[in-house]
Amino acid sequence: MKFGNKRTHLSRLSRQIRKQRIGLMGGSFNPAHKAHEEIAEVARKQSKLKEVWWLVSPQNPLKVDAHMLPFHERLNSAIQLTWNKPWLRVLDYEYQLQKAKCFPDNRASTVITLSYLLKQFPATSFVWIMGADNMVQFMRWRNAHKIARLVDICVMNRPEFTYKAIASRSVAALGTRDSTYNLGSSHKRKWAYSFSTRNTLSATKIRQNIADE
DSSP, X not given: OOOGGGGOOGGGGTTTTTTOEEXXXXXXXXXOOHHHHHHHHHHHHHTTOSEEEEEEOSOOTTSOGGGOOOHHHHHHHHHHHHTTOTTEEEEOHHHHHHHTTOSTTSSOOHHHHHHHHHHHOTTOEEEEEEEHHHHHTGGGSTTHHHXXXXXXXXXXXXXXXXXXXXXXXXXXXXXXXXXXXXXXXXXXXXXXXXXXXXXXXXXXXHHHHHHHO
């Protein structure tokens, strides 16, 4: 299978994305599914993003290794799902950082990933996209407060987690709440919550359905 633009080396994108808004979605993608796709598409439209990048994690520190498909299977599932969307890139950026021993404990870390991206693309406005389920546990992330200072954050609704997310301790850490349309527009960090996504599909449900067959 030809990867096309799905694993483009980021060093080749510097001029193309300069002064653009780029959405970032990290995660295990274990496997990638339609809810991921919907979140990316709605976030792109509402936050006026040039592209969305899926950063497939070699390993999510908050998830058990035994439940994790091999990295390249997860990467390929994301590529196959998005092959016809040129605005959506699937990248092994964190895998490459891990190979280069950029993570102190050899486990992917969002704050370190963002630090490298911001150094590599200083003129680009990055917006971190995450589902409401991740907002609930955001305070468990390493250096959560620092992440909120590095980039604007767009929280996309997941129906089962709406109220838990809005009532979570993460709200205080994220700072100033604004409209999704204003994300990535200034140096003052802010976040927004979009109620537009309704898909209840999850990777956990997909794995359970496969196991039940």
